[in-house]
Amino acid sequence: MDWNDLRYFLAVARTGSLTQASSDLRVSQSTVGRRVIELEKAIGMTLFQRHPTGYFLTDDGREVLRHAELVEDRVMALELGVAGRDDKPAGTVRLATSENLATDLVIPALPAFRERYPGICLEIITSTVTAELGRREADIALRVVRPTRGNLKVRRVGHMTYSVYGSRDYLARHPCIEGEPLGGRHFITWDDSHGFMPAAAWLMREHPRCKVALVTSSLPTQIAAVRAGLGLAVIPDFLVAKEDFIRVVPPEQMFSAEVWLVTHADLAASARVRAVADFIAEHMVGADPCLSVF
Structure with a gap:
């Protein structure tokens, strides 16, 4: 059995897709499909149910996955051990x-x-x-x-501070309510899959009922949304040096x-x-x- 065939099998098993597996492995889809078929022939098992929506593991496939991951762990340990022995920065x-x-x-x-x-x-x-x-x-x-x-x-190696920011135009169009700097204003927030991010956790903890203007999955899109005047966002302070943003909540009232x-x-x-x-x-x-x- 060729270890490389197991690599292709693992990639498809984890992604459920020839397209994504080929992208991850940086080879063609046809190569991934061919190597999976060769593995199935070598062990005499059907490992996947092929469906227009993706590749799904059979019972045999799930059992092979368990063993393949054990093999992978040992190969990775060997590669890490060898890689860690180089003595020249190259x-x-x-x-x-x-x-x-x-x-x-x-x-x-x-x-x-x-x-x-x-x-x-x-x-x-x-x-x-x-x-x-x-x-x-x-x-x-x-x-x-x-x-x-x-x-x-x-x-x-360090820590970074955060503040709540808004664009100059947005804040002019949505003046603060006295004693409530966030009152009457909307937020640009992280999506649910990024709830572990420090900014997302802070907003959920401190302002769980805030009005939401936009939900995104990346900080660059949040910064772009603030720049466009959609609302406020929690942004690391070092990222706003080149932006015409106004600080609404200072770092000493936030977190690092x-x-x-x-x-x-x-x-x-x-x-x-x-x-x-x-x-x-x-x-x-x-x-x-x-x-x-x-």
Whole structure:
């Protein structure tokens, strides 16, 4: 049995889609479909029910999934162990972070990083969903939500402050009610799937009955909505320096979120991973006065 066939099987089993699996694996749909069929022939089982809406595991498929994940865990452990033994800062490092941390902190510092480490190719994955470092979805993660599971090395590198902001035009059209800075005004909020985000949790806790103008799944769209004059939003202070926004609720009445740098424990000794982690801590998190470094 070819381990690569199991990789294709796992991708389809987890996504239920040839299209998404091919995108994740960076191969064609036909390749994914062919490798799954080859695996089914090799073990003499039908692993999926093919349907126009997706691929669904059969009972045999669920049993094979359980064993395939055990094999995957052992292969990943081997790869992590080997990757962690490199002693030269060269190669590819995958960094998982949010879009705003990437565009406003990481990328502006990359010219200096490239000068120092020309042999390292940094691959940035932007998402609010926590990457699975144990499955090599990323080598390093820079997050405002601390991971709670996995064989990880977690380093607190700072914290960021938040405020409630509105555009100058919106606030002029919706003057505050005396003693109620949020009264009569609408919010741009996170969708339910992002309720774990610090800003979403604060709004739900402090203003559960606020009027909602727009629900989004990303911070850039929230900032764009504030810029368009749709309402108020909870935004990290360092992101509004170039915006004509007015602070409605100051950070001392809000909260701050810790910034965590996370690596898999088996990669902590890797020269290339350590170089990226140290550079992020040194040059990026402390690059703005609204971000404090520990």
